[in-house]
Amino acid sequence: MLLEIRNLTKRFGGLTAVSDLSFTLAEGDILGIFGPNGSGKTTLLNLISGVYQPTSGRLVWAGEDLIGRRPHEIAAGGIVKTFQNPQLFGELTVFENVAVAGHLRLKRRAGWRRVATLLPARHGSDDDLHERIERVLALCRLGSVRDQPAKSLSYGGEKMLGVAMALMCEPRVLLLDEPGSGLGQDEIRNLDEVLRDLRTHGTTLVVIDHRVGFLGRLADRAIVIHHGAKIAEGPPGDVLRERSVVDAYLGPGHA
Amino acid sequence: MLQLVVGQLLNGVIVGTLYAIIALGVTLTFGITGIVNFALGAFMMLGAYFTWYFSDGLGIPYPLAVVLATLAIALVGLVADQVLFRFTRNNLINGLIVSIGLISVIVAIVLMVWTTTPQNMHYVLPGVFRVGGVIVPKMKAVVFGVLLLVILFTYAALTRTWAGRAAYAYAQNPEAAALMGVRTKVLQAGVAAYSAALAGLGGGLYASLYSITPEIGAGYILKGVEAAILAGIGSVMGSFAGGIIIGVAEGVGSIFLPSAYNDAYGLVFLVLILLFKPAGLFAVSSR
């Protein structure tokens, strides 16, 4: 068991965004998080990645308690999150964006010795980085736009760039917040391929998405969140047919 | 000794009110329109010079001179907003740099016209009040009274009138306010002009109490920003309290520490507040 969430609660003033949530994540899972708008899904991911601190509850990752850690520490530990509204370094090119995301990789490979690369003679380490960048760009089908400024990308391109940057961090767990929203059919298919490929190579995925069809096919486990609390858990096919879940999405009386 | 402390206290309150009027301008501009305008100090200085010039140079009666100067500075503020600050609305750093540039321009022009020689206005209201053994010059009391009235008026206008509530709404959410029919461009221009007017008024009143040089703006904008941040951006009465706190701290502090360090009190408050209670002492949640 990789990640354990126990009784996680987050209150913002009077509003309870996440309420007593508990679940576990095993290595190699693709966990789908479903739930209507405003149910607390994004807040949950923000709690796991350290952007927010929980009001109460426990977050245990590979045996260690994550509460109180800063986002960059959590990312260094192997949990990386993408953003629902793509966050990019607008002025830099696509290539440079991905290069920035290579920082963790550099840190892991060279440790504090990376300071030595600041001295004039040593540029060799860059070749290894460039190779990795090219591979990630190819995987996310961004090769053709590599030299364009990130802010000039299409919405779908921006989302894929977000995924690419997350991939550069070599995550053990990848938290994807609505990766498919705003994408066309082709792009969705490509995303699906990329994500399955990731899982084959050992990355665990936690995915939020609106498209019940897309996520329903991709995920092998699902949990449904409504008003910040877990109302269902199990294989997507079953869970999505449960009465309480349909009620949550469509309102009472539709099942 | 007690008399000395009380005297310094009263003095501090009056100086603090001057800080407060600048702080009010800062808090309104930054709190409502999100623009950083450090030139309010320069506007104050300009208001002082205009008032002195109208009154001593052109022979206009003092109260009228102050009003005219205030209006003139309001106009300057409006022009500055439309020509310069409008383009820095979303960028605090740019706004800061543009402010610094504008200050230099204004100070340079004043230096060229009136030189660095301190100017003194004639005695507008000679005479003193005696309050239980402590001497308070009548003019200082008048300045205090006028500024307090203006601050209270601003507070009332913001909380009780439609325009005021529109301003608060705009501060919370500019797009929603626009959709509700708030004429945002007018509001922004209005806030800019009003804040400048406050600074100009402060300067005009300052001129009746102290000698004026082109450098006075710098100290006052710093104190004004300190007071506004100390109180919490967006709080009108808070700016008043913040100004008083700094003014009194300086006044009373100068009894015990060399007056050369007067400026340090405000600086220390500023650093401590920004580190430990960045929302300010009387925080109002808007921006």
Next chain:
Amino acid sequence: MKLLLLWVPLVLVPLVIHNNVVLTILIFTYLLGILAVSFNLIFGFTGQLSLFHAAAFGLSAYATYLAMAHWGVPFWLGMVVGVVFVSLVSLVIGTICFRFNLRELYFAIVTLAFSELFRLVILNWNSFTNGSLGINFTLTPTLWIPGRGVVPVQGTMMWYYLSLVAVVLAVGFYSRIVHSWMGRCFASIRLNDDLADTLGINVFRYKLIAFVAANAGAAVAGSLYSFYISYIDPHYFSIDQSLAIIAMALLGGSRYVAAPIVGALVLTALPHVINVNAEARLLIYGLILILTILVMPRGIVGVLVTGLRRPSRAPQTPERPRHAA
């Protein structure tokens, strides 16, 4: 690294041009250039407006001179004292500011507050610093020249080469940093520090490094500059000085390592080209700040560079491994 070629003619200048005024302008340009280039690390590249830079400039100057006067150390050791002192102070101030996550405007204000506090101390500690009167230097730096032994650094020629070497080293230093992975970290902080955080970049650490490294450069500039003019007073810490530094960086171009030197050149040469008094100079500074922000945000060098090439991104990160230039 074609820019290296640009430095060559500068080495030859004093052999060709014997006009003292021109050489003096260049010396000031180089020394103030170090000041502006170092400022650009924290401002143009990392995106933080620090108003402490002038204070770093002044503190190092005072520290260097006072170390020489009270401890009898030679100039170069004094400069080390200055740089170390400023670096320690920056470490403390930077840690305070960034630990409390002060951003943008509030960071600027707090650095200004610290700068003012130091200025007040220097201004009022008459017994140690001579207060507002400043100090006229009676000591000069010395240099060991092979074949001639230890000589005092005097005269325009010596100062010219000394400041030229200094500015070349400074540009080399900051250029290395900016064009490395560390420079990428700085750029990421400038553009979107929340995103940088989630990508594993320790924003606090790199902001602090940029702040200290920038102030260290200001310290070097302060030591050299003060000894060149043989005078120091609290005016080094003034807002005017901060203003001039920002103007130089913006005017030259805040996205290029060496560009602020161009800004320094313009501001230094201007009073000689147009006969202006102090007021007019202030007016011009103000106009420069306003105009560059509104009209020419990329600075002179930016306009030259993008004018000659199709508008592309400013050089932040290398696309291909650079070979030794």
